[in-house]
Amino acid sequence: MDSVLKNFLDQKKCLVSDTKIPSTKKQSVVVPKPGKGMVDKPVEADPYKRFANSVIKDKPSKKDLVEKIQAFITSEEAKL
Numbered sequence: 001m002d003s004v005l006k007n008f009l010d011q012k013k014c015l016v017s018d019t020k021i022p023s024t025k026k027q028s029v030v031v032p033k034p035g036k037g038m039v040d041k042p043v044e045a046d047p048y049k050r051f052a053n054s055v056i057k058d059k060p061s062k063k064d065l066v067e068k069i070q071a072f073i074t075s076e077e078a079k080l
Contacts (some may be wrong), residue, residue: 046073047075047076051068051072
């Protein structure tokens with residue numbers, strides 16, 4: 001017999017039986033309901049509301065916010 005195996009058996013370790021302990025917690029198998037952002041909503045027709053909602057939802061940095069506002073102003077001025 002190999003010396004490593006003999007040493008393992010002499011120490012009376014039950015490696016297999018120690019790792020096969022059943023879990024005491026029951027796992028729930030429930031399908032999660034779609035959250036607020038997961039539901040498809042119709043696209044807002046008003047460009048101001050669409051811009052405001054995107055800014056609130058995305059929370060861009062100040063620099064990005066200024067760029068978005070400038071692009072929004074430019075696009076609205078082009079319509080005039």
